[in-house]
Amino acid sequence: xxxxxxxxxxxxxxxxxxxxxxxxxxxxxxxxxxxxxxxxxxxxxxxxxxxxxxxxxxxxxxxxxxxxxxxxxxxxxxxxxxxxxxxxxxxxxxxxxxxxxxxxxxxxxxxxxxxxxxxxxxxxxxxxxxxxxxxxxxxxxxxxxxxxxxxxxxxxxxxxxxxxxxxxxxxxxxxxxxxxxxxxxx
Numbered sequence: 001x002x003x004x005x006x007x008x009x010x011x012x013x014x015x016x017x018x019x020x021x022x023x024x025x026x027x028x029x030x031x032x033x034x035x036x037x038x039x040x041x042x043x044x045x046x047x048x049x050x051x052x053x054x055x056x057x058x059x060x061x062x063x064x065x066x067x068x069x070x071x072x073x074x075x076x077x078x079x080x081x082x083x084x085x086x087x088x089x090x091x092x093x094x095x096x097x098x099x100x101x102x103x104x105x106x107x108x109x110x111x112x113x114x115x116x117x118x119x120x121x122x123x124x125x126x127x128x129x130x131x132x133x134x135x136x137x138x139x140x141x142x143x144x145x146x147x148x149x150x151x152x153x154x155x156x157x158x159x160x161x162x163x164x165x166x167x168x169x170x171x172x173x174x175x176x177x178x179x180x181x182x183x184x185x186x
């Protein structure tokens with residue numbers, strides 16, 4: 001199984017079929033928390049839905065076009081992070097993520113994103129990584145801002161959430177900029 005060890009507390013594990021129930025339970029326990037910024041939460045009403053989407057994620061991994069992994073903190077599934085739609089020609093991707101409410105405040109997402117940046121730039125040889133966040137989603141925006149991403153602009157009405165559109169900030173990190181920052185991030 002594809003597993004990336006972030007540090008002594010965090011592992012990123014490629015979702016497999018046996019994760020479907022735990023993933024569903026995590027979403028169910030955090031439904032209100034996640035619903036505020038994730039448009040798919042209401043449609044996930046059964047672990048069987050994760051059983052049907054996990055093969056799509058596995059196929060994406062097999063095709064080397066990205067991956068969706070579980071964030072495991074001290075042995076417990078607490079969130080998800082993904083490299084979405086790797087564009088090999090332009091050597092770029094975007095990162096998406098979410099975290100359970102009880103796992104907030106431990107630096108889990110910052111460490112996970114930092115690790116994925118190292119992986120994207122040093123292992124995959126990518127040149128650009130983007131993160132898009134709702135303008136009002138302060139917790140999500142804090143991640144790229146803390147890690148030194150450049151805020152490039154606003155995507156007006158870039159995402160629909162439960163019948164209304166909202167604006168997104170688009171952040172980017174380039175390999176050359178990350179190389180300058182790595183020695184200072186620990």
